[in-house]
Amino acid sequence: MMQLRIKGISFRYDSIQALEDVTFTAVGGEILGIIGPNGSGKTTLLRCINRTLEPQVGVVLIDDRDVTHLSRREIAQQMGLVPQDAAITFPFTVLEAVLMGRHPYRSILGGETPRDLEIVNEALRLTNTLHLASRPITGLSGGEQQRVIIARALAQEPDVLLLDEPTSHLDINHQLEILELVRRLTKERGLVTLLTSHDLNLAARYCDRLLMLERGRVYALGTPEEVLTPANIRQVYRVEVEVTRHRSTGILQVLPLSSIEGDRV
């Protein structure tokens, strides 16, 4: 089974220590949710994993292959990113946008190959966006745009899928739709999926495991039950919560009660 191993990653922006000694392993077919308050380093962590940022210390390994030694092109063949706020402001058609996912496979002179078109067709089909293919992406709804961006990431034929707050702009219907899609793709294709989220309830429901960050450090790592305890959430988010299980579905529910004033201890 495919493995993504993150070993001892530290990253500083000028004088701010954004990540400190982050270590964990995720396996194929698993969704690992990365949670934590604003500024805890969630997005920075994703960027260090796909080398959009260069961490000062630490390595990222895909099946024992060190990502540091790969070119951007080679990394893009292994990791697909669905960025936060992927809002595309240029009226590319959906087909053009998803074809961009084939960029890491193309030579400078070559055009699209039949294989490129086949993979793009499959990515559009999987994300249920085939009927939108000729439409400009700027004219789509938020949920449709997000599905197109996921299709683009799939067209990269990645082993690792990184999603930065994939549902933050969406209504509840589309939130569920996108996360169902991500879960299905992760299981079917054996992807390692990392996603960051501010929504603890959605994270609990769709992620197999959660990684809780506090000020750039791993505070907790485990199943949603293990990580989403009132004590952990009090310490990391400074919020009193009640954690229950829904009576009939058994879904974990986090109910915020009150915020705690004062500094962290």
Place this chain on the structure above:
Amino acid sequence: MNRVDELYSKWQRRKLLIFASLAFGLVAVVLGAVLIGPVAIGPGTVLRISAYQLLCWLRPGLRSLPRPWPSSHEIIVVDVRWPRVILGMLVGMALSIAGCTMQGLFRNPLASPYTLGIASGAAFGAALSIVLELPSYTLPALAFAFALLTVFIVYRIATARGGVPMETLLLAGLAVGSFFSALVSFMLYIAGEKLASIVFWLMGGLWASDWDKVFIALAPILLGTGGIFLLSRDLDLLLLGDEQARALGVETERVKRTLLALASLVTASAVCVSGVIGFIGLIVPHLMRILVGPGHRLLLPASCLVGAMLLICTDTLARAVIQPTEIPVGIITALLGAPFFVYLLSRRKRLLEW
């Protein structure tokens, strides 16, 4: 055949259709422009002279053939009209592709080939050559050198802290451009009777076209344009922003540097032979983005062809309006360009999303 194959071949056909019609248009415009001029020469004669010269160039042995036209006509067609039209084509192409590249790089519709201060730098070089009464071949050389020097200074200032920050480039371009503009103003002030030649150069025009200028501009413009074409897909991805471009495998900093260098080379080559012709590089990319969409694989070559056509047309207008004298083409492009630009802006909500 699946849906994607179907759309893709439709797109290919559309691309072919656009290129074929634009290429046809360019040929028509070139021929039309060669036929028009203050000296009345019949279209048949112009074409016969052109064909004769082309054949002689291919087969020097044919020079002994009889030439049933006055030699003055031959000089006008071969050494005045043709170099002028070809230079117009090259310069129009260069300014359009450079403008298109800059707008893509800066993700800003107001960017133009002159955004990095290249025009002021070139103007200073040209003014220097005129004021110091240096030999005439130094004018394009100095204009070219100072154009590239300006970009180099701007680039060094902006990238002093690492990376290629586009906002800083924009501001540095503004600052360095203003500095060279001030130097140009100073040169104008001390120019005395040479004032007029500097001012004419600043206005931009193709009146002094000859084959030498064509040969100066030809190689760097074709080279730069070819290089930009090769990076057209990377330019598409840069429109998505650095993070997404990188995640899709683009070496963003290297691609930006290369594109800036190529666009500057192309612009400097155009400016050094034609002066500062405004608006073409701003408007043509806009117009073509509306007509063919934001994808640079179609947008760049289409802009080239239309830019070439537009500059040849405005230049023909420039020499036809007040015969036998002529207006600098820079004035015409701005006179026609500015209202057209306003018109585009008024439509922008519907057609352009930026």
